[in-house]
Amino acid sequence: MINRVILFIIDSVGIGALPDAEKFGDIGANTLGNISKNEGDIHLPNLRKLGLGNIDNIEGIQSWDHPLGAYGKAAEVSLGKDTTTGHWEISGIHLTEPLKTYPNGFPKEVIEELERQIGTRVIGNKPASGTVIIEELGEEHMETGYPIVYTSADSVLQIAAHEEVIPLERLYEICRIARDIMMGDHAVARIIARPFVGALGGFTRTSNRRDFSLNPPEETILDIAKAQGLDVIGIGKIEDIFNGQGITEAVHTKDNMNGVDETINYLQKNNRGIIFTNLVDFDSKFGHRRDVKGYKNALEEMDSRIPELMRHLKDDDIIIITADHGNDPTFKGTDHTREYIPILIYGKSVKNNVNIGTRKSFADIAATIAELLKINSTGKGESFKSLIV
Ligand SMILES: O=P(O)(O)O[C@H]1O[C@H](CO)[C@@H](O)[C@H]1O
Numbered sequence: 001m002i003n004r005v006i007l008f009i010i011d012s013v014g015i016g017a018l019p020d021a022e023k024f025g026d027i028g029a030n031t032l033g034n035i036s037k038n039e040g041d042i043h044l045p046n047l048r049k050l051g052l053g054n055i056d057n058i059e060g061i062q063s064w065d066h067p068l069g070a071y072g073k074a075a076e077v078s079l080g081k082d083t084t085t086g087h088w089e090i091s092g093i094h095l096t097e098p099l100k101t102y103p104n105g106f107p108k109e110v111i112e113e114l115e116r117q118i119g120t121r122v123i124g125n126k127p128a129s130g131t132v133i134i135e136e137l138g139e140e141h142m143e144t145g146y147p148i149v150y151t152s153a154d155s156v157l158q159i160a161a162h163e164e165v166i167p168l169e170r171l172y173e174i175c176r177i178a179r180d181i182m183m184g185d186h187a188v189a190r191i192i193a194r195p196f197v198g199a200l201g202g203f204t205r206t207s208n209r210r211d212f213s214l215n216p217p218e219e220t221i222l223d224i225a226k227a228q229g230l231d232v233i234g235i236g237k238i239e240d241i242f243n244g245q246g247i248t249e250a251v252h253t254k255d256n257m258n259g260v261d262e263t264i265n266y267l268q269k270n271n272r273g274i275i276f277t278n279l280v281d282f283d284s285k286f287g288h289r290r291d292v293k294g295y296k297n298a299l300e301e302m303d304s305r306i307p308e309l310m311r312h313l314k315d316d317d318i319i320i321i322t323a324d325h326g327n328d329p330t331f332k333g334t335d336h337t338r339e340y341i342p343i344l345i346y347g348k349s350v351k352n353n354v355n356i357g358t359r360k361s362f363a364d365i366a367a368t369i370a371e372l373l374k375i376n377s378t379g380k381g382e383s384f385k386s387l388i389v
């Protein structure tokens with residue numbers, strides 16, 4: 001009997017382009033493989049012990065002789081490569097319609113309605129890197145007080161403002177207004193408040209970022225677990241990604257190491273169900289910034305905490321370490337990349353050295369969790385439980 005599943009997302013750690021990567025402009029992307037190619041061996045002994053290097057056709061990571069865990073990889077069915085789509089699919093949803101994106105900026109009627117409701121103009125309105133656009137438009141923003149609106153390849157409308165020009169509460173209010181406008185035909189996955197501080201030439205974003213998300217369109221494994229009276233604990237940005245749906249308790253974190261600390265904290269408590277952690281720094285601090293060295297160091301830093309996580313697992317716990325999409329820091333542009341995700345499974349009851357192969361959907365994870373916790377599945381994905389326990 002399994003008491004808890006720890007679903008541990010290393011945000012953006014893809015392991016190679018998916019067969020349909022061409023549709024996304026991502027042929028040749030390989031987050032882990034290309035970091036290793038560029039930077040030399042990544043020192044990940046603990047993930048390797050679990051079987052990371054034994055995954056079919058993985059590049060840049062050496063195999064381990066007799067891994068302690070089960071291992072494999074999964075393709076994404078949903079037509080997207082963003083965090084929301086990835087996490088929703090892991091939780092048992094297939095999005096048949098991609099979430100709305102705006103590669104040429106938002107339509108005039110949307111911007112005009114936003115300007116009307118907030119009572120000022122907005123500037124920007126194009127896809128951009130968040131750190132670049134505040135350098136580009138920060139001065140104009142400081143002089144005029146106009147919020148900076150931008151997007152990316154993801155389904156997002158982001159609003160950047162200096163904390164001393166637009167107070168945080170007002171920025172959040174503006175985001176709520178944008179959220180109301182961006183429903184229906186323009187239902188982007190997230191409206192994101194992007195506050196920053198500092199002076200011209202040295203602007204920095206603060207941790208007061210806030211996401212205003214859509215509800216998942218269908219029931220997820222989190223909803224099903226919650227309805228059965230189980231605990232569903234969201235650590236990091238999980239609560240935002242699901243707009244609180246199916247979550248019984250949540251804690252936000254300030255960085256990767258804090259995310260590991262909180263996971264260990266909840267492992268020591270008396271709970272039953274799902275502990276769902278997202279470590280976002282890989283994506284936001286290194287992947288989008290195309291910082292290859294930083295990405296490698298962050299991976300090694302996290303790997304060094306794996307033994308501690310393993311030590312805190314109880315006999316009836318299972319940890320699933322995986323990702324939500326790629327974000328190859330060696331690749332063109334600054335966006336996510338359409339990739340396979342790695343899957344590593346470990347626990348006292350998990351068989352050693354089992355290859356679960358290449359799964360057709362991230363939702364196989366949700367189906368497996370359902371079977372492990374003996375709850376209904378969402379009907380999407382195929383369980384690999386019988387292979388691993
Ligand atoms: O460049 P920044 O603002 O960090 O944006 C990144 O963060 C957003 C949310 O994950 C995505 O749109 C991505 O492009």
Ligand SMILES: [Mn+2]
Nearest residue numbers: 011012083324
């Ligand atoms: Mn992500």
Ligand SMILES: [Mn+2]
Nearest residue numbers: 083283284288
């Ligand atoms: Mn991202």
